[in-house]
Amino acid sequence: MELDEQSTLEEPVINTNLIHEGIDFDAYSLLQLASMAEAEITGHSAIELQHNMRLQLIVIKSQLASYNEANMDKLTALLNNVYHVQNFRGDWKAFFKVKNALLSSVLSRRKGVPISLGILLIETLKEVGFSADGICFPSGFIVKVELPDGPAYIDPFNGEIVDLMQLELKVRGQLGNHARLTPEMCQADSKETVIKRYVNVLKAAYIQAESIELALLCSDILLRLDPEDALEVRDRGFLFQQLECYQLACNDFTYFIEQCPEDPIVNLLKRQIKQMSDELVAQVIH
Structure with missing residues (x-):
């Protein structure tokens, strides 16, 4: 199927x-x-x-x-x-x-x-x-x-x-x-916790299937339930990046860096932001 x-x-x-x-x-x-x-x-x-x-x-x-x-x-x-x-x-x-x-x-x-x-x-x-x-x-x-x-x-x-x-x-x-x-x-988990787990599983399945737009819909649901979830914002940034929505990806990566400045992935995200910013400038020039 x-x-x-x-x-x-x-x-x-x-x-x-x-x-x-x-x-x-x-x-x-x-x-x-x-x-x-x-x-x-x-x-x-x-x-x-x-x-x-x-x-x-x-x-x-x-x-x-x-x-x-x-x-x-x-x-x-x-x-x-x-x-x-x-x-x-x-x-x-x-x-x-x-x-x-x-x-x-x-x-x-x-x-x-x-x-x-x-x-x-x-x-x-x-x-x-x-x-x-x-x-x-x-x-x-x-x-x-x-x-x-x-x-x-x-x-x-x-x-x-x-x-x-x-x-x-x-x-x-x-x-x-x-x-x-x-x-x-x-201990039993709340319905909200279970639904978040379910949507996360769906998101992972769509990412593996390279259906990035549908994975993004999953991320949207998760962020509606917890708008300040920095990890989910970061993950959404990666999805935006794959869709070449570079400004939105930069915004999400920046938010994550501000919320989790000590995270080991921060330096990588900073390089990604630099590369995407350069791409945005090149798009404007051309």
Whole structure:
């Protein structure tokens, strides 16, 4: 599936600023928020994605109707249904592709990356009576489910329940052998934090696909939520630079240098500003 197939939705509509700094995240589910972000980027309807997910939920909910309590037995049955019967799974072969990040594509292909699969899994869990949230874990997105006997942690990439020892191994694999699992790492993240993670994953996928304009739309959403995020302003500057919008890139690099003067990348950015300024002068002369 190439980039022109990145969404399963049809009839594009215009969506602007669905995600903004003043949005009430508690008024929406994670799926609604993520589909709103996707709609801004792809230009397709968020409502249709949510409708397609609703049809999927009706099927799963009917197959779990015999379970009265939100306990481990019901959780095991749900994961078996989603990952074995419905055959949702992580896609190692094309991990960084746009089609594995966009919810609409993941829902239709049943393959994706942890953050996209995790958002769909959280929606499914809540629909059948579980309390579930996302954790932006160091090694990848984790779903946390509250059960009568304590929390369960799920790796949404493969649908496996992981214990604290396995989580620590993931931390050490990502941060180094001296890193340790901390209680803070096991705390659920806010919807805003999860949505930022989702949009960042989309941005990285678009950059890898050399769809710089779409990556820039992702950056715009992130800066609406946190206008003073110096790192994101710097990243936007690199995107502007690739699009040969040199003045905008210089402005963003200058802002980053002012906010983070001790950052190791500052000298590189100063050279980039000099080169782009020379290019702007040459354009005016010619």
